[in-house]
Every structure is written in C-alpha cells, then in structure tokens.
Amino acid sequence: MAVSVKEVAAEAGVSVGTVSNVLNRPEVVSERTVAKVTAAIERLGFVRNDAARQLRAGHSRNFGLVVLDGRNPFFMDVTQGAQHRALENGYTVLMGSSDNSLTTEQQLLDLFDEQRVAGVLISPMHSDLSRLWKIREAGTPVVLVDRGSGDRSFSSVSVNDVEGGRIAVQHLVDLGRKKIAFVGGPQSIVQVQHRLEGAQSVIAGTAGTVLQHMPTRQLTVLEGRAAGERILAMDPAERPDGVFAANDLLALGILQALVMSGSLRVPQDIALVGYDNIDFAESAVVPITTVRQPAEEIGRTAVDVLLRESEAGADAVREQFVFTPKLVIRESTAGAGTAG
Structure with missing residues (x-):
C-alpha cells in the first residue's frame, strides 16, 4: 500500500502542510525540518504522486506524440529524439501509433486530452486539422512532426x-x-x-x-x-x-x-x-x-518548438523547420549503370 503524506508527517513529527512545503517549496522550510522530513520519506519509502498534483494545476509533465506507424524504425528514432529532449527539460513523451487510421488517431488525441498533456506532437493522417485547432484553442500547444503545415497555421518540423x-x-x-x-x-x-x-x-x-x-x-x-x-x-x-x-x-x-x-x-x-x-x-x-x-533531430527539434510555444502562450510564433534530405548510395544502385 502506498505511503501517504499524512504518514510521513506523523513519522517526522510535523504537520501535513510542512511535508507539502518540503516537497514543493523547500526554500520556505528550515534546513533542520527538511532533513527530518527527508529522513522520514526515506524510512517509509514514500513516493510523491506528481500526476495528481500536476492535474490539479491543470496540466501534466507529459507530451503526447502520435506517429503514423509505431512499427517503422524511422518513427522510433523520431520518438527517441523527442524523448531525450523532453527528459532534459523535465518532461516525458507518451507515444501512440495511429497505424494509418484516422479513427485511431482521434482516439489517441482524445486520450491525450483527458490526460491533460502539456503539448501534442503529431504526424497527422490527413490535411483536415480541425481537431488540432480545437486542442490548441483549449490551451494545449500542437506541433506537426514529419510534415509541414501548408498554410503555416501550425508550427511544424519536417523534411522536404x-x-x-x-x-x-x-x-x-x-x-x-x-x-x-x-x-x-x-x-x-x-x-x-x-x-x-x-x-x-x-x-x-x-x-x-x-x-x-x-x-x-x-x-x-x-x-x-x-x-x-x-x-x-x-x-x-x-x-x-x-x-x-x-x-x-x-x-x-x-x-x-x-x-x-x-x-x-x-x-x-x-x-x-x-x-x-x-x-x-x-x-x-x-x-x-x-x-x-534526420529522424532523431526531427524529434529533438519538435520538442524544442513545443517548449517555446508553450512558454509563449497566445503570443507564440508558428515556426516552420524544414530539413533537407540526403541521398545515401549503397549496393542496390552503386555501379549499376544502364540495365542490360
């Protein structure tokens, strides 16, 4: 059974409010009291419920990522790049695959909405972005990944x-x-x-x-x-x-x-x-x-854009990053010449 804040307070001989301050605002608590509460946490094995705290604040520390095909190693590399950059900034990435299905894409977006993710990264199935408009109008930033925005109404990170x-x-x-x-x-x-x-x-x-x-x-x-x-x-x-x-x-x-x-x-x-x-x-x-x-770079850049858009709020500038693809020549064409 999970250890509660109330149990930590009793173990440390302080109030529940003091434990809350140690967890969230340690600068307002004396060093001696912080040490007592920290020791009680370690003895009891207390794990704070950040999810509940963040949801009460109206957002989580998660980004939602929707890719076209989670079985494709390209999208796994994009996800890896996004995850690394998110972790560097105190976030995690929840990845879902639409499997090239508009219905699945909508289900994932609904679930991310319910989870109050801090932002959405998505490789959308079609050009109709009306659902993404609603998500952004509700206060959640959205960045398109691996495709451009067309009319530049959304920030995007793509390849030409x-x-x-x-x-x-x-x-x-x-x-x-x-x-x-x-x-x-x-x-x-x-x-x-x-x-x-x-x-x-x-x-x-x-x-x-x-x-x-x-x-x-x-x-x-x-x-x-x-x-x-x-x-x-x-x-x-x-x-x-x-x-x-x-x-x-x-x-x-x-x-x-x-x-x-x-x-x-x-x-x-x-x-x-x-x-x-x-x-x-x-x-x-x-x-x-x-x-x-550059799959991993696409993921990293998309998170950078999402973070900037989140910080700017209504004043966000819609950024458009377009990478240039490169040809990698191997044996399936190398030295082929004219077919004979």
Whole structure:
C-alpha cells in the first residue's frame, strides 16, 4: 500500500502542510525540518504522486506524440529524439501509433486530452486539422512532426519530401534507367504525395523516361513484397529497370521478392532506392540506397518548438523547420549503370 503524506508527517513529527512545503517549496522550510522530513520519506519509502498534483494545476509533465506507424524504425528514432529532449527539460513523451487510421488517431488525441498533456506532437493522417485547432484553442500547444503545415497555421518540423523524391529518381535517371516505378501509398499520406511529386518532376523534365505508380495500401515490408511479386509477374518489356519505394520498409519487401525469385538481379536488372535510412536498409542482403531523414533531430527539434510555444502562450510564433534530405548510395544502385 502506498505511503501517504499524512504518514510521513506523523513519522517526522510535523504537520501535513510542512511535508507539502518540503516537497514543493523547500526554500520556505528550515534546513533542520527538511532533513527530518527527508529522513522520514526515506524510512517509509514514500513516493510523491506528481500526476495528481500536476492535474490539479491543470496540466501534466507529459507530451503526447502520435506517429503514423509505431512499427517503422524511422518513427522510433523520431520518438527517441523527442524523448531525450523532453527528459532534459523535465518532461516525458507518451507515444501512440495511429497505424494509418484516422479513427485511431482521434482516439489517441482524445486520450491525450483527458490526460491533460502539456503539448501534442503529431504526424497527422490527413490535411483536415480541425481537431488540432480545437486542442490548441483549449490551451494545449500542437506541433506537426514529419510534415509541414501548408498554410503555416501550425508550427511544424519536417523534411522536404518533394526534394527527397526528386533526388531519388534523379539518381536512377543518372544511372540510365528509363522505366521507373514509384511504389507507395496510400496517397492520403502527405509525405507519400510529396515524394511522388518529386519523382514526377524529374520524369517530366527527362525525355525518354516513364514513371509508373504502383500504389500500396500500407508502407510495410509485406506490401513491398507484394509489389515485388507484381514486378516479377510483368512482361519483361514493361517491367521497370528502376524502383523508388516510398520508404525503406517497402524497399526491403521488394528486395526480398526479387532476391528470392533468383530471376532478377539488384542492381543489375532493377536498381532500387528506398526512403528514411533505417538501420535495416544498410544491413539488407543487398544494402539499399536510400534518402536520409534526420529522424532523431526531427524529434529533438519538435520538442524544442513545443517548449517555446508553450512558454509563449497566445503570443507564440508558428515556426516552420524544414530539413533537407540526403541521398545515401549503397549496393542496390552503386555501379549499376544502364540495365542490360
């Protein structure tokens, strides 16, 4: 059974109010009394209930974080960066995954609202941010993570995904690849839309190249493997010689399907580029060329922005941080040249 403040007071021979002052305002209590109460706390094993105290004050020391897919190592790295920065400032991060479900996203936001979190970090599913407006109007700051705000009405920390899509496909074009497939979906995810836009911009400006969009229901290894099977089943004359996957999990699935078939070689027959630079991409049987996003830095920066917005209150300036993605070349494209 938990030890109460009243029991600590009795053990130390002081009032409950004095124990409360030692816990919350030790500067108003004599050093001798602080020592007596501290000794009683240690003897009894008292643990203060900060959650109750903070809720009475109208807020907690927690930030709520909603990511698109908690199984994706990219979002785990974002969470790690956010958690480290939050702890440095006396906060913790409560992470929930929407699993690309708008219903789940709303449930998580409702729960965070009930917990009176000190702020919300979120990678939202869609462009409708009306629920986030209500949260902020109620006094809880909100920062978008891994996607921009569009109209700049919310602070955001993101990566230029249009540029990321552009450099991925430009790399394939520079290798002489003419028939390129973009594998990724659903397109309701803004990041997927932007990566596709970047890919399309390169093809539109390069004569003799075509881009085929192969949509997926999710951004998972299994969906990537299914896409790889579809590529294998294509007529050789129509089959792509370059593939840009919307994330590394898809790229891993595609690579698995191609390698297991034994009939197509990566990168000789099909050059492959992923996105995110997760550890699994580097350790794959054929290490995967990818577009790097600074995941942990995104998480850290998002917490910094949230803290500033919380301190500024109604006077907060909506900050927009946009990181530039970088191409990381590995064996899935390195030395591929023109497919033969």
